[in-house]
Amino acid sequence: MVGMRRDRFDLPEPFRRFFEGEWEASWLRVEEFRDGQTMVVRAELPGIDPDRDVDISVREGVLHIRGERREQAGEKAKSGYRTEFRYGSFSRNINLPPGCRQEDVTASYRDGILEVRIPVPQEPPAGTGKVTINRG
Template identity: 35%
Template sequence: MDLKKLAPWNWFKKEEEQQATTLPVTVQRHGQPRPYSPMAQFHQEVDRMFENFFRGFGFPSMGFGREPSFLAQNEWLKPTLDIAAAEKEYTISVELPGVDEKDVQLELSDDSLVIKGEKKQEKEEKEKNYYRMERSYGSFQRVLSLPEDAEHEGIDAAYKNGILKITIPRKAGPRKESRQITIKSG
């Protein structure tokens, strides 16, 4: 089995390296600090999947040990994205709901594509007393390591309805030709 077909390129290599240098981060839970680690992130993802699964059947929120304020903050720091590969190009779609196009920056630095921006709170209503506000505001950043066959000169980006779509052309690779080889008797 060719493992490169399952995961041909680690797009998040630089982002993971940055996280490794900033860990451990201490998170407060019930007054007791605990270190934040990739395993904790995996645990939260599994909890989120169970939460979404049961919500689909009409069950109320199960909780599963989630920490809403911390989870919402971290989810916003890393907006979700989809990466697709075709024969001639890569396509990256980044979900940025509520972010204005002028507040998004796309930067190519060496072999990394940096997507960053800020979601701002536009207006303040002084007549209302809020008891709870579940909107997130602040800065975000994603760092993607580009594969070797990514053509840096032809990168294109478009923003529509809260979705940033980035197209990265692929360099033409060597053509793989096959031919029959005659087997001689020994």
């Protein structure tokens, strides 16, 4: 039968992810929001040591989060070992609003959530203004 090839997009999203895995998506998932004049980036990182396994930096207007999840030497049965946990390096780059500085960035880790807070400089009022002409 011609045309019976299944494309990866034929399945509904939850089923495709379950059966085939995720190709493009990073397993480091984040949420971003504004809290007043602060940009907040939160990432789920359960089971890591933030002092040893995560590096955060800001360069050229981009927040870089890099790290590594290490596999724990666990009990492996004679009949085999199965895990769906992901181990290895991860990274995520997030564009920041203009004027954000690395010196102002703070980060905290609690209950498996990394939270990075970046103060956003006050933007000048939008719109046009009238320019006064001086006589002289």
